[in-house]
Amino acid sequence: MSTTPIVQIRNLHKRFGRVHALNDVSLDVEAGEVVVIIGPSGSGKSTLLRCINWLEVPTSGTISIDGVEVRGDDRQVNQMRAEVGMVFQQFNLFPHMTATENIILGPMTVRKWERDRAVTLAHQLLDKVGIPEKADVYPEQLSGGQQQRVAIARSLAMEPKIMLFDEPTSALDPEMIKEVLDVMLDLAREGMTMIVVSHEMGFARNAAKRIVFMDQGQIIEMTTPELLYTAPQHERTKRFLSQILH
Amino acid sequence: MKAESHTKHAVHHHGWQQDDSALIPRERSLMIAWWIAIVAAIVFIAGVVLFKPVPYQEIIGFIGDGLVVTFQITIVSMTFALILGLVAGLGRTATNSFFNILTSLYVEVIRGIPLLAQLFWIYYAMSRFIRLGPQVSAVLGLSICYGAYIGETFRAGIQSIPKGQMEAARALGLTRGQAMRYVIIPQAVRVILPPVGNEFIAMLKDSSLVSVLAISDMLRRGREYASRTFAYFETYTLVALVYLLVTLIFSRVVYYIEHGMSRQDKEKPVTLMHRLAGVVVDLVVLDFIGLIVYALIQPLVLVVAELQVYTVLLIVMLVVGLIYLLFFWTRAGRTPGMMAVGLQLFPEKGEHPTLSQALKRLLFLILPLPGLSLLWMLWSPTGEALHDRFAGTYVGRD
Numbered sequence: 001m002s003t004t005p006i007v008q009i010r011n012l013h014k015r016f017g018r019v020h021a022l023n024d025v026s027l028d029v030e031a032g033e034v035v036v037i038i039g040p041s042g043s044g045k046s047t048l049l050r051c052i053n054w055l056e057v058p059t060s061g062t063i064s065i066d067g068v069e070v071r072g073d074d075r076q077v078n079q080m081r082a083e084v085g086m087v088f089q090q091f092n093l094f095p096h097m098t099a100t101e102n103i104i105l106g107p108m109t110v111r112k113w114e115r116d117r118a119v120t121l122a123h124q125l126l127d128k129v130g131i132p133e134k135a136d137v138y139p140e141q142l143s144g145g146q147q148q149r150v151a152i153a154r155s156l157a158m159e160p161k162i163m164l165f166d167e168p169t170s171a172l173d174p175e176m177i178k179e180v181l182d183v184m185l186d187l188a189r190e191g192m193t194m195i196v197v198s199h200e201m202g203f204a205r206n207a208a209k210r211i212v213f214m215d216q217g218q219i220i221e222m223t224t225p226e227l228l229y230t231a232p233q234h235e236r237t238k239r240f241l242s243q244i245l246h
Numbered sequence: 247m248k249a250e251s252h253t254k255h256a257v258h259h260h261g262w263q264q265d266d267s268a269l270i271p272r273e274r275s276l277m278i279a280w281w282i283a284i285v286a287a288i289v290f291i292a293g294v295v296l297f298k299p300v301p302y303q304e305i306i307g308f309i310g311d312g313l314v315v316t317f318q319i320t321i322v323s324m325t326f327a328l329i330l331g332l333v334a335g336l337g338r339t340a341t342n343s344f345f346n347i348l349t350s351l352y353v354e355v356i357r358g359i360p361l362l363a364q365l366f367w368i369y370y371a372m373s374r375f376i377r378l379g380p381q382v383s384a385v386l387g388l389s390i391c392y393g394a395y396i397g398e399t400f401r402a403g404i405q406s407i408p409k410g411q412m413e414a415a416r417a418l419g420l421t422r423g424q425a426m427r428y429v430i431i432p433q434a435v436r437v438i439l440p441p442v443g444n445e446f447i448a449m450l451k452d453s454s455l456v457s458v459l460a461i462s463d464m465l466r467r468g469r470e471y472a473s474r475t476f477a478y479f480e481t482y483t484l485v486a487l488v489y490l491l492v493t494l495i496f497s498r499v500v501y502y503i504e505h506g507m508s509r510q511d512k513e514k515p516v517t518l519m520h521r522l523a524g525v526v527v528d529l530v531v532l533d534f535i536g537l538i539v540y541a542l543i544q545p546l547v548l549v550v551a552e553l554q555v556y557t558v559l560l561i562v563m564l565v566v567g568l569i570y571l572l573f574f575w576t577r578a579g580r581t582p583g584m585m586a587v588g589l590q591l592f593p594e595k596g597e598h599p600t601l602s603q604a605l606k607r608l609l610f611l612i613l614p615l616p617g618l619s620l621l622w623m624l625w626s627p628t629g630e631a632l633h634d635r636f637a638g639t640y641v642g643r644d
Contacts, residue, residue: 055416079419081419105429109420155417
């Protein structure tokens with residue numbers, strides 16, 4: 001276990017007008033760790049994730065990635081984003097590009113790679129996420145699960161140190177959830193640092209060392225998945241779990 | 247179930263790919279109306295010219311060069327309007343508030359003043375400070391006015407792209423400029439192209455307003471003829487019909503652009519009309535490019551004056567056309583016109599055309615070039631009246 005956490009969040013606040021979306025959040029994530037965040041809608045879990053790679057600018061508090069504090073100037077933020085992959089609920093694939101073109105855009109424009117090198121990597125990544133035959137297919141011809149796997153490959157193409165997943169399976173039909181979770185589990189086993197907003201209990205139990213319960217912009221409880229699901233400490237956690245577990 | 251939910255997603259994500267024509271019966275009636283209108287217009291024009299050559303044949307000859315001027319003014323103005331529109335559109339979506347306010351002010355002010363009033367102001371009112379020729383004033387007025395409208399079209403197109411696209415691009419580490427260039431604008435173009443085509447048609451019609459600046463466009467030529475011969479009914483009927491005919495043709499091209507965008511990569515029959523629409527788009531784009539190239543080499547043409555100007559122009563146009571085709575074939579496998587109407591030269595991506603296929607395509611596209619491109623080549627910035635070159639049809643002389 002490394003000494004300094006790869007992600008270090010201290011006293012983070014985020015306000016949208018009068019809404020206090022994040023209220024004094026502090027969180028450390030070690031390299032190679034998988035952290036799952038759960039919580040009711042509007043609890044600030046997506047906002048927290050989006051603050052980490054500066055898609056939302058925090059109102060106050062600090063975020064350090066790999067020991068470097070993010071200050072918010074364009075150049076530094078772009079550099080940091082290249083190291084932090086993000087997977088969205090709505091996939092957000094570029095519809096005018098094929099799967100391969102989606103994947104090589106980042107390496108070619110940000111890392112200035114040669115096309116051939118980027119394409120080779122893209123094919124490897126498509127192989128890894130299990131859809132090598134879809135290399136030259138446009139997103140609209142892919143199923144939701146396949147689209148999300150291409151989106152994961154697109155993020156991995158930047159060879160990030162950290163991967164953020166913002167409800168990656170929430171927009172999927174039930175039968176496609178497993179194929180995406182399998183890819184995520186593989187990543188976790190390879191030692192990728194992952195912060196995952198998801199209510200998939202199976203994934204949390206299999207991959208996560210820690211699980212965080214958030215409500216009203218605050219971290220209420222942080223423990224192992226096993227303990228949280230079986231013996232939640234706080235009243236709000238119990239109420240929330242009783243709603244999602246039926 | 248799987249397929250159905252997948253389609254739902256596709257529609258949700260790419261609104262521009264919706265194809266719900268079955269729900270809109272209006273589509274079919276429009277199609278029928280278009281055929282009725284164009285056939286009637288052609289039959290009427292051909293009929294009167296054939297069976298009542300006096301005065302119709304003369305009128306056609308007379309307003310013919312006015313039509314050329316109308317095209318010239320439209321194409322030149324459209325070029326500048328597109329540039330202005332792009333600046334305005336980017337400014338209106340920019341985060342830089344100075345640039346944003348500046349372009350918003352431009353759009354807001356210009357959209358609030360009628361085009362005719364703008365033309366008068368530029369030509370007459372501004373002469374207190376700087377005297378501009380009628381043609382420069384006309385182009386300036388049309389470009390500035392339409393730049394504002396096209397800017398709003400660009401803004402709407404850029405903003406129609408879901409926010410997630412920008413976020414996904416930025417999350418990869420792309421700068422805002424790179425995200426615009428590689429992700430947002432290529433998608434926005436598909437949304438923007440049909441309304442810009444409509445602006446082109448609108449400008450073609452509105453260019454008749456420049457006749458108040460003593461420019462011999464089609465309407466003015468008609469007025470000149472009618473005031474001499476008192477054949478008001480015959481002249482204005484023909485003028486109206488020629489405008490209608492041209493507009494109908496272009497509106498069909500825009501229709502194919504609209505539908506071509508949604509039929510990319512889908513298996514649907516490609517009709518002759520698709521191909522023709524693609525050719526028209528290519529010709530218009532080529533004229534935009536040719537205009538700039540010609541403006542750049544014009545001084546050179548004057549130097550080698552021994553050569554016939556038209557010969558030089560023809561050679562230039564052919565070279566520009568060839569470069570244009572080869573450039574897009576090698577890079578994208580198809581020309582902008584084919585992209586616009588959703589034509590794929592070859593079904594498989596990455597497959598290169600054989601020599602005979604390429605030649606066939608080349609001939610097909612390049613044959614009509616010289617004819618149309620002469621339209622803007624005759625443009626004379628010095629204000630030399632075009633009809634002097636057609637002395638035979640110039641009634642005012644005798």
